[in-house]
Amino acid sequence: MVKILIEVSLLLGVLVAGVSCQIETRNFTQWLDHFDENCTETWNNTYYIDESFYEPGGPIFLYVGDMQFYYTWYRLNSSHFIDIAREVGALIIGTEHRYYGESRPTADLTTDNLIYLSTAQALEDVAELIRFIRSSSPDLENAKVIASGVGHGGALATWLRQRYPDLVHAAWSSSAKLNALLNFGEFHTNTAQTIRIYGGQICYDRMANAFALLDEVFEAEDWDKLIEVFKLCGIEEDVSAEMIAGFFFETMATAIGQYISMMHAPGITTFCGYLERGQNDMYGLADWVYYAIFNSHGCLPASVSDLLYIYMDPDWFAPGSICNFILNYTMTADDLRYSIDNTNAQFGGLHPNVTRVYFTNGNLDSEKTLSILTDLNEETPADVIPYFGYGADYESMNRTTYEGVRNIQERARSLILEWLETEDVTEGPTESTEGTTTSPIGEIPTTTTDTGPVTTSEPVMTPYY
Numbered sequence: 266m267v268k269i270l271i272e273v274s275l276l277l278g279v280l281v282a283g284v285s286c287q288i289e290t291r292n293f294t295q296w297l298d299h300f301d302e303n304c305t306e307t308w309n310n311t312y313y314i315d316e317s318f319y320e321p322g323g324p325i326f327l328y329v330g331d332m333q334f335y336y337t338w339y340r341l342n343s344s345h346f347i348d349i350a351r352e353v354g355a356l357i358i359g360t361e362h363r364y365y366g367e368s369r370p371t372a373d374l375t376t377d378n379l380i381y382l383s384t385a386q387a388l389e390d391v392a393e394l395i396r397f398i399r400s401s402s403p404d405l406e407n408a409k410v411i412a413s414g415v416g417h418g419g420a421l422a423t424w425l426r427q428r429y430p431d432l433v434h435a436a437w438s439s440s441a442k443l444n445a446l447l448n449f450g451e452f453h454t455n456t457a458q459t460i461r462i463y464g465g466q467i468c469y470d471r472m473a474n475a476f477a478l479l480d481e482v483f484e485a486e487d488w489d490k491l492i493e494v495f496k497l498c499g500i501e502e503d504v505s506a507e508m509i510a511g512f513f514f515e516t517m518a519t520a521i522g523q524y525i526s527m528m529h530a531p532g533i534t535t536f537c538g539y540l541e542r543g544q545n546d547m548y549g550l551a552d553w554v555y556y557a558i559f560n561s562h563g564c565l566p567a568s569v570s571d572l573l574y575i576y577m578d579p580d581w582f583a584p585g586s587i588c589n590f591i592l593n594y595t596m597t598a599d600d601l602r603y604s605i606d607n608t609n610a611q612f613g614g615l616h617p618n619v620t621r622v623y624f625t626n627g628n629l630d631s632e633k634t635l636s637i638l639t640d641l642n643e644e645t646p647a648d649v650i651p652y653f654g655y656g657a658d659y660e661s662m663n664r665t666t667y668e669g670v671r672n673i674q675e676r677a678r679s680l681i682l683e684w685l686e687t688e689d690v691t692e693g694p695t696e697s698t699e700g701t702t703t704s705p706i707g708e709i710p711t712t713t714t715d716t717g718p719v720t721t722s723e724p725v726m727t728p729y730y
C-alpha cells in the first residue's frame with residue numbers, strides 16, 4: 266500500500282515532463298498457457314518498440330517489464346540502458362508482464378484465472394516475443410539480445426539468460442530480487458542497520474524509542490492516543506488490538522525501509538530530521554508518515570477490512586486485486602514453503618546458473634540481501650553502490666552526479682560493449698558440449714560457461730513480493 270503511493274508520486278513527477286514520440290505501442294498474440302498444448306486460448310500482450318536508433322546488424326536491447334509496469338515507458342524514454350542502446354544502434358524493445366498494465370490474459374482476476382500468473386509463463390512470453398522480433402527481418406535473425414530490468418524485472422532478465430541462453434546473450438540486472446523467502450525478517454534488520462550506519466546512533470536510538478512508545482500505546486490499547494498522534498480515521502472497533510498492532514507495525518517498518526530504498530541517502534536525512542523535530546520520538550515518526558509519506562491534509566485511513574476488501578476485489582481496475590490469489594487461495598504454510606522452495610529450485614535463488622550478467626545493487630536497499638552482491642563467477646560480476654537504494658544506476662548519466670553511481674554506470678556500459686563483441690562458441694556435431702570463452706589477455710581461458718535451460722517439470726506458481 267505504502268509502496269504504491271511512493272511510486273505513484275514519483276510517477277506524477279515523470280508524467281508532467283513531456284512526451285517522446287519514437288516509442289510505439291504494439292500487441293503480440295500470446296498463448297494463455299504455454300505449457301499446455303491443449304489450451305489454445307490467446308491474448309494480447311502489449312509491448313513497446315523504438316526503431317529510431319536501430320542500425321541494420323545492430324543488437325536488440327530488451328527492457329524486461331514487471332509489475333511496476335508504469336516505469337517501463339519512462340525507462341524506455343530515458344535511462345542509462347537506453348543511452349547504451351542508442352550508442353550501439355540497437356533496436357529497443359520493452360515488454361509488459363502478463364496481468365499488469367494493458368496485458369490482461371483473462372476476463373477478470375478471480376482465483377481460478379490467476380493460475381496463469383507465473384514466472385515460468387511470463388518468461389516464455391518474453392522468449393516468444395524475442396523469437397518473433399528476430400524472425401521479423403533478416404537483419405534481426407542473429408541479433409544479439411541484451412536483456413535488462415530493475416527489481417523483479419532484473420530477476421526476470423537474469424532468468425531469461427539462464428533459461429534461454431540461445432536467445433539472450435547477456436544481461437544487466439539492477440536491484441534484482443532473486444531469492445524467494447517465506448518470512449523476510451531481514452528486511453527490517455537491513456533497514457535498522459542502514460539507519461544506524463548512515464543516519465547515526467542518535468537517529469537509530471530515536472527510531473527505537475519511537476517504536477517503544479508506540480508499543481506502550483498498543484499495550485494500553487489507547488486508541489484515542491493512536492488516532493491523535495497518527496491522525497487516523499476509520500479504526501474498527503471490532504478488529505482485535507493484536508491485528509491492528511501487527512498491521513500497524515509491519516506497515517510502518519516496511520514504509521521506512523521502502524522510503525529509504527527509493528529516496529536514497531537524502532531519505533535518511535529527511536526521516537531522521539522528522540524524528541529530531543517531533544514533540545517526542547513517536548510524534549516525530551507520526552509526522553514523517555503524515556507529511557513525508559502521505560503528504561496528507563486529512564486523516565489517514567486505517568481500516569483493516571477496507572484494505573483487505575481492496576486486495577480481494579477481482580475487478581481488473583481494483584488497485585491491489587492481484588493479491589486475491591494469496592488471500593482466497595486455500596494455501597497452508599506448508600504449501601507456501603513448498604512453492605517457495607520450488608521457485609528457488611527452479612530459478613536458482615542466489616545461485617543462478619548464469620554467465621554474462623552484471624548484478625548491481627544499492628547499499629541502502631533493504632531488499633538487497635535477496636540479490637547477488639558479490640561476483641558470482643568470472644563472467645558474472647556484482648557491485649554495490651554506497652549511499653543509494655533501489656535502481657539508482659538506471660538513470661541516464663545525464664542525470665546522475667555521484668561518482669559512486671557513475672562508476673557503476675561506466676562499468677555496465679563497458680561490460681555490455683565487451684559482451685556484444687563476445688561470440689558464443691558454436692559447437693560441431695562431434696564436439697563436446699562444453700565451449701571455451703574468450704578471456705582477457707594474460708588470463709587463462711575458462712572452460713565453459715554457457716547455460717542451458719533449467720530442467721523443470723511443471724510451471725510453478727511464484728509468489729510475488
Ligand SMILES: *[C@@H]1O[C@H](CO)[C@@H](O)[C@H](O)[C@H]1NC(C)=O
Pocket residue numbers: 279280282283284285339342343
Ligand atoms: C523523455 O526523455 C527526455 C530526455 O531524454 C526528457 O526531456 C523527457 O521529458 C522525457 N519524457 C518522458 C515522458 O519521460
Ligand SMILES: *[C@@H]1O[C@H](CO)[C@@H](O)[C@H](O)[C@H]1NC(C)=O
Pocket residue numbers: 290291292309311367
Ligand atoms: C492491444 O490489445 C488490447 C486488448 O485487446 C487493446 O485494448 C489495445 O487497444 C491494443 N493495443 C494496440 C496498440 O493495438
Ligand SMILES: *[C@@H]1O[C@H](CO)[C@@H](O)[C@H](O)[C@H]1NC(C)=O
Pocket residue numbers: 300301302303
Ligand atoms: C491433451 O489432450 C490429449 C487428448 O485429449 C491428452 O492425451 C493429453 O494428455 C493432453 N495434454 C495435456 C498437456 O494436458
Ligand SMILES: *[C@@H]1O[C@H](CO)[C@@H](O)[C@H](O)[C@H]1NC(C)=O
Pocket residue numbers: 292307308309
Ligand atoms: C488484440 O487486439 C486487437 C487490436 O489491436 C484486436 O483486434 C483483437 O481482437 C485482440 N485480440 C484479443 C485476443 O483480444
Ligand SMILES: *[C@@H]1O[C@H](CO)[C@@H](O)[C@H](O)[C@H]1NC(C)=O
Pocket residue numbers: 348661663
Ligand atoms: C546528454 O547531454 C548532452 C549535453 O546536453 C547531450 O548532447 C546528449 O544528447 C545527452 N544524452 C542523452 C542520452 O540524452
Ligand SMILES: *[C@@H]1O[C@H](CO)[C@@H](O)[C@H](O)[C@H]1NC(C)=O
Pocket residue numbers: 374375376377577578579589593
Ligand atoms: C474466492 O473463493 C470462492 C470459493 O471458491 C469463490 O466463490 C470466489 O469467487 C473467490 N473469489 C475470488 C475473488 O476469486
Ligand SMILES: *[C@@H]1O[C@H](CO)[C@@H](O)[C@H](O)[C@H]1NC(C)=O
Pocket residue numbers: 618714715716717718
Ligand atoms: C549450468 O549450465 C550448464 C550449461 O548448460 C550445465 O552444463 C550445468 O549442468 C548447469 N549446472 C547446474 C548446477 O545446473
